[in-house]
Amino acid sequence: MDHQDKSGKIDIPKKAIYRLSIYLRSLQKLHANQVSTVSSTTLAKVAGVKSSQLRKDLAYFGQFGTRGLGYPVELLTTMIRETLGRERLQPVILVGAGNLGSALLRYHGFEKEGFEVIAAFDAKPDAAISRGVRIPVFADHLLEDFIKEKSVKLAILCVPSEHAQLTANRLVHAGIQGILNFSPVMLEVGSDITINNVDLALELEHLSYFIR
Amino acid sequence: MDHQDKSGKIDIPKKAIYRLSIYLRSLQKLHANQVSTVSSTTLAKVAGVKSSQLRKDLAYFGQFGTRGLGYPVELLTTMIRETLGRERLQPVILVGAGNLGSALLRYHGFEKEGFEVIAAFDAKPDAAISRGVRIPVFADHLLEDFIKEKSVKLAILCVPSEHAQLTANRLVHAGIQGILNFSPVMLEVGSDITINNVDLALELEHLSYFIR
């Protein structure tokens, strides 16, 4: 196995990809502190992982370190960005500007990390607008044209559970390739589409198992 | 290994515990549709997993099925609830009622799944109250007393990154055992405390790797 899948993309374990994002943040923090070279031990500590795991993760997509010295912060940042497909700004849309949806729009956590939420869609756009959302909120039926026009690839899905699958189908049909899904529903989509479920109640439930 | 860890709790793989929550929801859906018995194949389909995995997951904490027939919906619901520690309502507090925090308070996704957010805490409680939050919002320094008084075990942490670790320390010291952490920071806590990180920007970043 040469770490290559059929699409020509390097085959990195899913969990390692999550960690790459964490490394990216840690590197940015180090860069802000004028650090220009970092050892796997130090970076691992900042990121909260084992140093051996960090080295293995980085080795999945290249060799960037200097033995005896460590990794150049700036180069490594660039390489991880490139691997994650974050060299250029990704436009994102949000669908379903209800309670949670408009909350996410006002919360600027995505922008801070370099994602631009360029528009939102809702059956009742006025309601969201009146909630103090600044990003343009359009009527639901304009969704498809907008996605095609702007070639948007990423969507945040916050519609009520009962509409989630139907809306997901529309998104995929219009060209969306990745969905961040906040509905507590297992979406069924083609294998070429990536779904990321964020299920807040489920996370709390998971915690409640571990408290004795 | 008899599936028992030192605390006397059955040793269920972490990933299986997440799935138990999904099964619980699926069962509730079936129950609402008057289904009283369900086969592993059917329940697995609803939950979006393989039937063999479902059977293995359930087997970790008991034997509830009848061969040739399937699982009794109601009993299985009770057993999973019990395993997850969800037989009785868990009180939860939220710390940091800023942008995201007050958004989560207005969003009632937790309540719907049976968690009661009984109070929130913030350095500037008035700001959150004026944002239309109905749950009582108290001043930050009342945190410890409240946790002890009500023996709260679960907290949702939404303070800015720079205060996250300090606040987590306070929570743990006051008796919190599980933290749902929305700050993009790896919290360092004792091994008896469970942390669940929900990092929205990280999830988006993960998606961006998979879109070609």
Place this chain on the structure above:
DNA sequence: AAGTGTGAAAAGTTTCACAGCG
């Protein structure tokens, strides 16, 4: 000496396949 890169071992998880029960 310090620290990377990496095979190989260990641990964790999923899937298979089938014996056995109702």
Place this chain on the structure above:
DNA sequence: CGCTGTGAAACTTTTCACACTT
């Protein structure tokens, strides 16, 4: 017969330990 419960196999991910480079 239909479907559960489960060992064993397959696969994935993590950790170890050390050869090797600067």
